[in-house]
Amino acid sequence: MSRVMKLNTGQEMPILGLGTWHHGKEKGEMAKAMSFAIKNGYRHIDCAHIYLNETELGEEFDRIIGKDIQREELFIAGKLWSTHHEPERVEEGCRNSLKALNLDYFDLYYIHWPAAFEYGDGNLPKDENGRIRHIDVNPVDTWKAMEDLVKKGLVKAIGVCNFNTKQMKDIMANAETKPAVLQVESNPRMQNEILRKFCQKHDIAMIGFSSFGSPDLPWGEKLPHILIDPILTTIAEKHKRSTALCVLRWQIQRGVGVIPKTVHRK
Numbered sequence: 573m574s575r576v577m578k579l580n581t582g583q584e585m586p587i588l589g590l591g592t593w594h595h596g597k598e599k600g601e602m603a604k605a606m607s608f609a610i611k612n613g614y615r616h617i618d619c620a621h622i623y624l625n626e627t628e629l630g631e632e633f634d635r636i637i638g639k640d641i642q643r644e645e646l647f648i649a650g651k652l653w654s655t656h657h658e659p660e661r662v663e664e665g666c667r668n669s670l671k672a673l674n675l676d677y678f679d680l681y682y683i684h685w686p687a688a689f690e691y692g693d694g695n696l697p698k699d700e701n702g703r704i705r706h707i708d709v710n711p712v713d714t715w716k717a718m719e720d721l722v723k724k725g726l727v728k729a730i731g732v733c734n735f736n737t738k739q740m741k742d743i744m745a746n747a748e749t750k751p752a753v754l755q756v757e758s759n760p761r762m763q764n765e766i767l768r769k770f771c772q773k774h775d776i777a778m779i780g781f782s783s784f785g786s787p788d789l790p791w792g793e794k795l796p797h798i799l800i801d802p803i804l805t806t807i808a809e810k811h812k813r814s815t816a817l818c819v820l821r822w823q824i825q826r827g828v829g830v831i832p833k834t835v836h837r838k
Contacts, residue, residue: 577777577829579752581729583679585647587824589616591781591833593623603632605835610641618755618781618831619673620651620684621665622695626672634674648673649680651733652718655695657688657709662717666726680753681727683718685734686711711739712746719748731755731777737770744774755779757786758828760819761798768828779829783819 576584590609594602602625606617619629637643650673656665666681688709690697697705711732718730731753732740744750754771758764758780771778785798798804799815808815816832823830 577827579729579777580750580775581752583647583729583752585680585753585777585829586614586616587829588614588820589618589647589649589779589829589831590614591618591831592625592629593620593781593833594625594835600628601835603628605837607632607636608837610636610646615645616647616649616829616831618649618779619669620682621653621669621672622651622684626669630671630673630675637674643676647679648675649682649731650678650727651682651684652714653695654685654687654689655691655697657683657711657714658691658707659713659717661691662714663721663724663726666721670726677725678727680729680731681718681721682731682733682753682755683711683714683735686732686739688714711735712742715743715747722749729753737767740770740774740776750774751776753777753779753829755781755831757782758823759783759785759798760801760804760822761785761795768826772827777829778827779831780823781831783823783830783832784816 575587577587579585590606592602592606606629619626650669652662652665656662670676688707690705690707699705721727722730729752731751733755735754740751740754754767754776756764756767759782768778787797798819804815804818808818811818820830820832
C-alpha cells in the first residue's frame with residue numbers, strides 16, 4: 573500500500589495526515605498532540621486559520637523544526653479563511669498564517685470554503701440579525717490570486733475545501749491551473765462518492781476530513797458514533813484491528829487521503 577499520493581504538481585503528499593481542528597479548553601493540547609504524532613511518524617499536518625490555534629502550533633514547529641526534524645521532511649497544509657477572498661487580500665491571509673505558524677512556505681494551501689465574508693470585523697462578521705455578512709466574490713477570482721502565491725514561492729500547491737463539482741469546473745475552465753487537492757468530509761456515513769470519482773477522473777487528489785464522523789457538530793451529534801457501528805465493529809473484530817484503523821484503511825484503499833484528528837495518544 574502506497575504511503576503517499578502523487579499530486580498533479582509532481583509532489584508526493586503523505587496519504588495519512590493529522591488534522592488540527594480542536595477547540596479544547598486546555599491551551600497547547602493540539603500542539604502536544606501534533607508533536608507526539610510527528611515523533612511517531614506523521615509527516616502531513618493539516619492546519620487552518622479558523623482553527624484558532626496557529627500560534628500554538630507555530631511555537632511547536634519553531635521548537636522542533638531544524639532540531640528534531642527538518643522542514644523538508646514535513647508536508648504542511650494551511651487554509652485561506654473566508655474574510656480574505658478578495659484577490660487583494662489573499663496574500664495577506666497566507667502571510668499571516670505563515671507568520672503565526674513560524675513557516676516560510678506551505679506545501680499546500682487551500683481555499684477553506686467557497687463563500688466570502690466581509691473583511692475587517694473578525695472571522696465571523698455578522699449583521700444586526702446575527703447573520704453572516706457575505707460579500708460577492710467569485711471563487712475563480714480568489715483562485716487566480718492563489719495561483720500568484722505559487723509563483724511567489726509562498727506555497728507549493730493549491731487546493732480547495734468544501735467545493736462541489738460545479739465550483740471546481742468553473743475554476744478549471746477559467747484559471748491557469750486546476751486544484752491539486754480537494755478536501756471534503758468523507759467517512760462511511762458520508763462517502764462523497766460522486767466527488768471521489770470526479771477527482772479520480774481529473775487527476776485531483778481527494779482528502780477526507782471527519783474520518784470518524786462529526787459527533788460534535790449539529791449534523792452528527794444526534795447519530796450513533798461511527799466507531800460503534802455494528803457492521804464496522806464486526807469487520808474490526810474479524811481483522812483483529814480497532815474500528816478506527818479499519819475506517820482509515822478503507823479510505824486509503826479507495827484512494828482517499830485521511831487526516832483524522834485526536835488529542836488522545838491511544
